[in-house]
Amino acid sequence: MRANTPENMTPEDQRDQHEQPNQPDQQIGEQKLINDRLAKTAQLRSRGIDPYPPRFDRTHTTAEAVKLFEDLEGASSARDEGEQLRTATIRVAGRIMARRGQGKASFIDLKDGHGPVQVFARQNTMGDDAYAIIDLLDIGDIIGVEGPVIRTRRGEISVEATEITVLTKSMRPLPDKWGGLQDQEVRFRQRYLDLITNERAMKNALLRSNVVRVMRDFMHGRGFIEVETPILVPVAAGAQATPFKTHHNQLDRDLYLRIATELYLKKLIVGGIERVFEIGRLFRNEGLDHDHNPEFTTIESYQAYADYNDVMEMVENMVAHIARETTGSMVLPEVEGVRPEIDLTPPWPRLDLRTEIKERTGIDFVETPDVESLSQAMRERGIHVEEGSVWGRLLDKVISSEIEPNLIQPHFLVDYPVEMSPLAKRKPGTDGIVERFEAFVVGSELATHSPSSTTRSTSVNASNNRSGCETSLVTLRPTGWTRIFWWRSNTECHRRAGWDSASTA
RNA sequence: GGCGGGCUAGCUCAAUUGGCAGAGCAAGUGACUCUUAAUCACUAGGUUCGGGGUUCGAGUCCCCGGCCCGUCACCA
Numbered sequence: 001m002r003a004n005t006p007e008n009m010t011p012e013d014q015r016d017q018h019e020q021p022n023q024p025d026q027q028i029g030e031q032k033l034i035n036d037r038l039a040k041t042a043q044l045r046s047r048g049i050d051p052y053p054p055r056f057d058r059t060h061t062t063a064e065a066v067k068l069f070e071d072l073e074g075a076s077s078a079r080d081e082g083e084q085l086r087t088a089t090i091r092v093a094g095r096i097m098a099r100r101g102q103g104k105a106s107f108i109d110l111k112d113g114h115g116p117v118q119v120f121a122r123q124n125t126m127g128d129d130a131y132a133i134i135d136l137l138d139i140g141d142i143i144g145v146e147g148p149v150i151r152t153r154r155g156e157i158s159v160e161a162t163e164i165t166v167l168t169k170s171m172r173p174l175p176d177k178w179g180g181l182q183d184q185e186v187r188f189r190q191r192y193l194d195l196i197t198n199e200r201a202m203k204n205a206l207l208r209s210n211v212v213r214v215m216r217d218f219m220h221g222r223g224f225i226e227v228e229t230p231i232l233v234p235v236a237a238g239a240q241a242t243p244f245k246t247h248h249n250q251l252d253r254d255l256y257l258r259i260a261t262e263l264y265l266k267k268l269i270v271g272g273i274e275r276v277f278e279i280g281r282l283f284r285n286e287g288l289d290h291d292h293n294p295e296f297t298t299i300e301s302y303q304a305y306a307d308y309n310d311v312m313e314m315v316e317n318m319v320a321h322i323a324r325e326t327t328g329s330m331v332l333p334e335v336e337g338v339r340p341e342i343d344l345t346p347p348w349p350r351l352d353l354r355t356e357i358k359e360r361t362g363i364d365f366v367e368t369p370d371v372e373s374l375s376q377a378m379r380e381r382g383i384h385v386e387e388g389s390v391w392g393r394l395l396d397k398v399i400s401s402e403i404e405p406n407l408i409q410p411h412f413l414v415d416y417p418v419e420m421s422p423l424a425k426r427k428p429g430t431d432g433i434v435e436r437f438e439a440f441v442v443g444s445e446l447a448t449h450s451p452s453s454t455t456r457s458t459s460v461n462a463s464n465n466r467s468g469c470e471t472s473l474v475t476l477r478p479t480g481w482t483r484i485f486w487w488r489s490n491t492e493c494h495r496r497a498g499w500d501s502a503s504t505a
Numbered sequence: 506g507g508c509g510g511g512c513u514a515g516c517u518c519a520a521u522u523g524g525c526a527g528a529g530c531a532a533g534u535g536a537c538u539c540u541u542a543a544u545c546a547c548u549a550g551g552u553u554c555g556g557g558g559u560u561c562g563a564g565u566c567c568c569c570g571g572c573c574c575g576u577c578a579c580c581a
Contacts, residue, residue, distance in 0.1 A: 029550065030515045033532055100544095103537035122538060139531070153539045176516040176530050177542075183516095184574075197516095241581060286580050384578075396581095445581090 033173050040136040041169045049133070051169035056144040060090045062110065062117035069149040069157050087149040092117060092159055093167060095196065096141045098177055106134050107158075110145065113202075119145050120158040133164055139177070140170035207326060212279065214325040215299060218318050224275040224301060229264030231257060231281070238262030241284040244294075257283035261300045269302045277301035307425070308435045308449050312412050315439055315447050316346035319410070339408060339442050348410040348439070353399070356413065361402050365395055365417060392420040407440035 044051045060068060068087050076085060094112035104123035109116055123131040125147075137143065144165040151157050175181040180197045187194040187201070194201040216226065234253075236243035238260025247254050261278045268276045279299045286294070303310065320330045323344050332342040358364045361381055368374040374394050375385045383401055385394065395417065403413065415427060416436040424434035439447040 032550065033515060036532065098541080100540050100542095101537080102540055102543075105538040105540080107540045107543085109541075118541070120539075124538075152541090154541075156539085156541065158539090173515045173531055181516075182518095183512095239581075284581075386579080400581095 030172070034171055037138055037169065037171050040138065044133075044136055044166060044169065049166060051166050053165070053167060056091070056093050056165060056167050058091050058093045058144065060092055061114040062092055062094060062112045063114040065090055065092050065117055065149050065159060066115075066157050069151065072149075073151070084150060086160070089146060089148055089162065090159070091144055091146045093144040094142065096137060096139050096143060097174075098139060099137065101134075104131070108137070108143075108145075110143070110159075118152075118156050118158040119161055119164075120150070120152055121161040121164065126161060126163065130163055133166065137164075137166070138170060138173075140172070140174045141166060142168035142170070210326045211322055214322045215318065216279065218321050219277050219299075219301065222275065222314065224277045224303070225273060227265070227268060227276055227278050228280065229258075229261055229278055231283075233258050233263075235263075236260075239284075242286055244283050244285045259284050261298070265300060265302050269304055274304040275302070308414070308437050311449050312350070312414075312437055312439075313347070316344075316348045316410065316412075319439075319441075319446070320344040320346050342409060342442065344410055344441075348412055350412045350414050350437075353413050353415050353417075356403055357395075357398060360406070361398060363398060390419075392417070395420060404440055404445065405443045408443055410439065410441045410446075412437045412439050 041051050068090065069085070072085055072087050092110065092112065094110040094117075096108055097111045097116065098109040100107040106121045108119040108121065110119050111117075121131065121134060144167050145159050145161050145163075146165075147160045147162040149157060150160045175193060175197045181187055181193055187198070191201075195205065219226070232246070232248070232255045234255060236256040236259045238258075239262070241259040243256040243259050245254060245256055259282055261280060261282070265276055265278060277299055278301075279297065281295050281297055283295050301311075301314075303314070323332065324330050330343065330345045332344065334341045354365060361377075361383075363374070363377045363381070365374065368377050369391075371389070371391050371394065374391060378385050378394065378398060381402075383398060386397070389397070399413070407413075414435075414437045415430070415433045416424075418424075418426065418432045418434050421434045421436045424436050427433045427435045435449075437449045438445055
């Protein structure tokens with residue numbers, strides 16, 4: 001819009017015009033918005049107001065303020081009709097999310113960590129001088145509000161301001177109050193903006209904290225003790241993944257960031273602890289996408305004298321318990337267009353791997369015992385065959401592309417061929433089958449009890465350095481093990497719908 | 506790494522066949538003492554991701570580069 005600009009002016013001419021003395025305040029773009037706020041900050045200071053005071057004595061959260069009024073309303077019932085109810089004076093604090101001027105009155109939507117509350121500010125309530133501060137407020141500022149809680153004529157429970165205190169003057173505009181912040185990169189790199197703007201981001205952060213707390217309680221309730229084991233390790237053992245490498249200067253020695261917690265937990269079992277778990281970060285130097293972050297959190301547990309049936313029982317009960325404790329139900333509601341309702345109620349079906357593959361694809365891995373026959377069967381069904389893959393790797397591809405995406409409701413796949421997990425416990429009475437399971441929910445892997453070193457064979461262990469050679473010195477008891485992946489992405493991960501969308505419940 | 510989609514005002518998004526770069530929110534000024542996506546009037550705000558090319562004329566077409574998203578592959 002250049003209504004005042006002659007059509008034949010170049011952009012340079014216009015810029016020159018902007019810099020002329022009669023338009024000294026002309027600013028462009030975002031800088032103008034910031035300068036407006038700097039000017040308001042200066043005005044606050046000139047009135048003797050500190051725009052960044054050191055503390056504020058809050059008496060109520062927004063949620064408590066609303067409840068305070070509701071309790072008063074409930075107690076006074078209908079007999080005080082006609083008289084406006086008014087609580088005692090309280091003080092709330094939060095960020096200005098929106099404001100609506102109405103002549104010599106204003107409404108401010110205030111949000112703190114517990115939710116929103118409306119502030120109702122009137123000039124004849126606050127007085128002319130105190131009300132004047134309204135003009136110096138912007139969306140994004142943090143303010144403290146003192147006054148009683150009332151219900152406005154239109155029914156909104158509001159703090160009726162007698163005094164407003166600027167706690168933090170904000171310099172940059174917030175994202176659109178209605179459209180919010182959409183750019184995923186900005187959301188992840190400026191997480192604070194996402195938390196301010198998108199209610200779901202805040203809910204997810206709180207949900208995650210609850211998930212961890214409940215998970216921890218669950219494990220303690222089952223007699224597991226929690227430990228922390230080394231993250232900087234001389235040998236990155238316990239999984240097949242590329243580790244991050246680092247160096248300790250004083251020792252002049254290369255170290256690795258752990259790729260699993262497995263080895264040290266196993267040592268604790270050897271040492272006599274019977275049930276142990278660790279929640280912590282693992283680091284894997286590999287590609288990243290929405291399902292894979294180089295650093296991610298797992299819980300890993302070991303339970304002496306247990307087998308994979310015991311561990312499956314634990315996993316399904318843990319997950320269902322967490323869902324119930326954090327969302328109120330073991331059934332996660334449908335997310336439109338993303339996934340159907342998910343029922344986590346145990347027990348989850350145990351699917352025999354061989355049977356499942358046969359039913360889904362027609363491939364019987366017992367009848368395709370070598371790379372050639374399995375590759376042939378895969379090609380016939382249009383499954384990508386990566387040249388040079390070993391047999392176990394090929395079968396893993398069949399599972400991940402044909403079985404896993406279909407396991408929307410929670411399931412366990414059990415009893416894997418030994419070629420896929422050469423170090424796992426053999427299943428008694430079978431030929432070439434190991435006691436391995438993987439749990440799947442919403443088409444992706446949730447937990448595993450698998451490949452390495454639940455065996456107690458020293459010879460096998462000694463042959464595989466990365467799977468825990470040190471434990472081969474002392475024999476491991478029969479032990480059940482699991483590793484549960486969750487929130488592999490540090491950032492919000494919409495494809496992990498099982499956890500993520502629980503927050504929308 | 507392959508293929509596909511995208512990058513325009515602080516934010517969310519338009520722009521027909523290549524023909525004057527727009528709107529809503531946010532911001533500024535004014536009106537309004539019960540609004541809640543407040544309303545009304547006016548104002549300002551642009552290196553259309555970067556570079557090169559074709560053209561009378563490029564947000565639009567071509568080439569090079571960057572970044573984001575999706576997908577397949579890799580990886581687990």
